[in-house]
Amino acid sequence: MDDGHHEALAVLGAGTMGHSIALAAALAAWPVRLWGVSPRDLETARRRMLRKLDTLTEEGALPDAERGRVLARIDFTESQSWCVEGAALVVEATPEDLGHKQAFFRAVEPLCGPDAIIASNSSGLSPTAIFQQMTCPTRGLVMHFWNPAHLMPLVEVVPGHHTTRGTVSRALDSLRQMGKQAIVVRREVPGYLGNRLQYALFREAQYLLEQGVASAADIDLAAELTLGRRLGLTGPFRTADMGGLDVFHAISGYLFPSLSTEHESGSALRALVDQGALGEKAGRGFYAWSDEASRAMERTRERDLIRWWMRDRGSADA
Ligand SMILES: NC(=O)c1ccc[n+]([C@@H]2O[C@H](COP(=O)([O-])OP(=O)(O)OC[C@H]3O[C@@H](n4cnc5c(N)ncnc54)[C@H](O)[C@@H]3O)[C@@H](O)[C@H]2O)c1
The missing domain is CATH 1.10.1040.10 (N-(1-d-carboxylethyl)-l-norvaline Dehydrogenase; domain 2)
Structure with a gap:
């Protein structure tokens, strides 16, 4: 495990993506601060991380002794200003709504250091639009991690119209230091690649x-x-x-x-959404999801992803 010095990462949003992005960086020896909306939000994030670390250990991908060291690199906080203080890279992972993200970045930018890179983990929104209300949109870009971010190797980097080349190259360096393979999307298109x-x-x-x-x-x-x-x-x-x-x-x-x-979702999908059958999190979607089925599928998926992850790390070391 790499224990070299790394700059600090701030992750804003502690949900599905936030907790696994924080974990990805901590596994690569970055000091991380993770901001969530409430103690409960942060507690859930910590529990989800522990479960992921357990699976990594059980699969032989992380020595038992490392678990504590990885977790100790992550600070959990409800203070946005403390979260971003001194961070070289700030990654936002809050709800996918353009108006929300614009207001969020307008509020967060003044809290960030003058040299910090500010990234959104949007799934497909325009970075030019997301950072439109920032004073300095030259330092904003999309870093699209995939779920679960600690195991999925690729991150799409999407600059907006105002993003400078320096910002892109620093973002690529940071991702490399996190052990990620990054690609640059040359032109803004909805949904990226x-x-x-x-x-x-x-x-x-x-x-x-x-x-x-x-x-x-x-x-x-x-x-x-x-x-x-x-x-x-x-x-x-x-x-x-x-x-x-x-x-x-x-x-x-x-x-x-x-x-x-087709330009719209199919009628089967729309009917499920109307009934509140939103998939795994609601217990029903295209499939029925009991807690056990849900846990088992997550583990199976993570186990196989861990095999790829170890293979990728092996070839990176070679
Ligand atoms: N889930 C995925 O598979 C996936 C993959 C790639 C990218 N993304 C993108 O990542 C971002 C986060 O998605 P997620 O799946 O982690 O969402 P999520 O609902 O699991 O978590 C969102 C987190 O944002 C915070 N939050 C909630 N409401 C907020 C508010 N009103 N203001 C500020 N913060 C708030 C909380 O910490 C919450 O845990 C979205 O932009 C999404 O499109 C999601």
Whole structure:
């Protein structure tokens, strides 16, 4: 484990992303301050971190003795000003609403040091719009971590119109020091790269369900046991190269006209949302989720992600 000196990180927002971004940095030896809205918010974050650390230890990815040291690097606070004080990098992970984020950054910017980089973990909003109300939007950018942030290796860096090159290069340095692989999205597009690809698949999956082509469970299996197995190794272009571009060209020709071009969520999804069946967190969505099922799925996913994480770290050290 890297124990070299690192600048301090401030994470604003202690939910699904905030707690795992804080953990990602602490695992890479950064001192971290995590801000949450209430003692309960912070307590939940701490519990979720402990569970993640347990899984890492059980899988042999983190020596038992390291757990305490990793946790000791994270301070939990309800004070925004103390959280960002002295931080070289501030990462925001609060609700995905443009008006909220604009007001949030307007309030937080004066609390940050003059040289701090200010990042939003937005899933797809325009960074130019997010940082519009800051005095110094040159130091703002999106750093889009993926869930769970301590195990997912890639972060999309998205500069806005005002972001300077210096800001981008410092952000890339910080992410490298966190052991992340970062890519720069050259032009602002809604959803950046990863979510555009994810939602293209989600739209088509909903369309197939609506058309009665297969059940939700079978559509999931078709993705998990075909594309899912391969995509971690070869993305769409490498896959096409390996399959033969003439073949991919011919199939695109007859398939593209029949793919979904829907502009809204499908009716099955809308009905579930209307009924409050919001997925795992509500106990019901496309599937029924008991607490045990939920815990088991999270563990299975984390276990496999930990194997990749160890593999990635092994190749980075090599
Ligand atoms: N969940 C994901 O898979 C995922 C992945 C990548 C990016 N994101 C993005 O990360 C951000 C946070 O998402 P999340 O899933 O962690 O959300 P979440 O609901 O789990 O957590 C949000 C946290 O923000 C804080 N918060 C809540 N209400 C607030 C308010 N009114 N003002 C200020 N802070 C408040 C709290 O600390 C809360 O725990 C969003 O922009 C989201 O789009 C989410």
